[in-house]
Amino acid sequence: MILVTGANGNLGSAALAALRARGVPAMGGSRTPGEGMRRLDFDDRVGLDLAGVSTLVLVSAGYAEDDQVVARHTAVLDAAVRDGVGHVVYTSLTTAGDHLGFALAHRATERLVRASGLPWTVLRNGLYAELFGGLLMWAGHGVESAFGDGALAAVAREDLAEVAAVVASDPARHRGRVYDLVGTPITAEQVANELGVAHRTISLGEYRRRLLQETPGLLPFQPPMLASIATAVRHGCLDGTAPDLTDLLGRAARDPLTTAAAAASAARPAARV
Numbered sequence: 001m002i003l004v005t006g007a008n009g010n011l012g013s014a015a016l017a018a019l020r021a022r023g024v025p026a027m028g029g030s031r032t033p034g035e036g037m038r039r040l041d042f043d044d045r046v047g048l049d050l051a052g053v054s055t056l057v058l059v060s061a062g063y064a065e066d067d068q069v070v071a072r073h074t075a076v077l078d079a080a081v082r083d084g085v086g087h088v089v090y091t092s093l094t095t096a097g098d099h100l101g102f103a104l105a106h107r108a109t110e111r112l113v114r115a116s117g118l119p120w121t122v123l124r125n126g127l128y129a130e131l132f133g134g135l136l137m138w139a140g141h142g143v144e145s146a147f148g149d150g151a152l153a154a155v156a157r158e159d160l161a162e163v164a165a166v167v168a169s170d171p172a173r174h175r176g177r178v179y180d181l182v183g184t185p186i187t188a189e190q191v192a193n194e195l196g197v198a199h200r201t202i203s204l205g206e207y208r209r210r211l212l213q214e215t216p217g218l219l220p221f222q223p224p225m226l227a228s229i230a231t232a233v234r235h236g237c238l239d240g241t242a243p244d245l246t247d248l249l250g251r252a253a254r255d256p257l258t259t260a261a262a263a264a265s266a267a268r269p270a271a272r273v
């Protein structure tokens with residue numbers, strides 16, 4: 001049986017849907033399991049049960065400090081070894097993202113995956129087009145960002161979910177492979193054009209100030225993490241392309257510009273009311 005973790009999250013739920021659309025039986029694991037799901041909370045080490053799982057799609061459980069994320073992934077990989085899981089597919093971070101604020105937890109987890117002794121595949125996911133669009137800040141009738149003229153090889157999350165389903169459906173074929181799943185480079189200006197509005201570049205200092213002083217609800221690790229994405233895009237470190245995404249999809253990727261524009265549009269203040 002294939003088990004997809006983070007099944008109530010965006011990527012996990014889409015991967016499950018993609019598996020089912022291919023006619024491949026799969027189960028979800030979640031901290032808050034719905035019907036037909038297994039309870040799976042990586043923070044509850046003792047309660048982890050992966051018995052009967054042939055292929056584990058381990059969706060990274062980020063949104064925390066590195067030590068907590070790595071401890072979560074260690075716990076689930078230990079359980080995978082103990083319970084005899086046959087193959088681990090880990091959703092990691094694109095190779096070009098090595099210098100991003102949250103790369104360390106991914107690379108440390110990749111090492112754990114390799115050291116587990118289990119057959120594995122690493123999906124180095126590019127940054128979501130949804131994330132790129134969602135990070136544009138609405139100001140009056142236009143958008144602002146610290147991305148400058150830099151481009152991001154953004155990927156629609158649905159495409160990454162589909163690749164996870166392709167790999168999990170036939171894991172032996174992808175054993176020991178690291179795939180770099182990046183999309184087509186897009187700029188903030190192009191997203192703004194798609195929306196029919198203007199884009200204004202702000203400095204990294206101003207962006208960091210806004211994150212620290214004007215963005216309530218951010219966790220302490222998040223301002224440096226978001227600033228690292230902005231500087232990496234701005235300075236052209238995340239615009240490289242690779243063939244793995246379309247090779248695995250067997251078709252063209254979804255248009256990241258449309259996806260990013262939809263995410264930006266949904267975040268527009270007037271759209272929220």
Ligand SMILES: NC(=O)c1ccc[n+]([C@@H]2O[C@H](COP(=O)([O-])OP(=O)(O)OC[C@H]3O[C@@H](n4cnc5c(N)ncnc54)[C@H](OP(=O)(O)O)[C@@H]3O)[C@@H](O)[C@H]2O)c1
Pocket residue numbers: 005006007008009010011012029030031032040041042043059060061062063072125126127128131
């Ligand atoms: N490539 C990118 O641009 C990008 C952007 C943002 C995040 N990410 C990474 O990719 C992952 C998936 O993205 P997403 O869009 O699906 O994020 P998401 O919608 O926020 O889902 C993340 C899921 O992680 C699971 N999770 C969190 N803590 C957990 C724990 N203690 N034990 C088990 N599961 C836990 C949760 O699943 P349940 O609610 O079902 O328990 C949560 O819904 C994120 O967790 C993050 O590491 C990548």
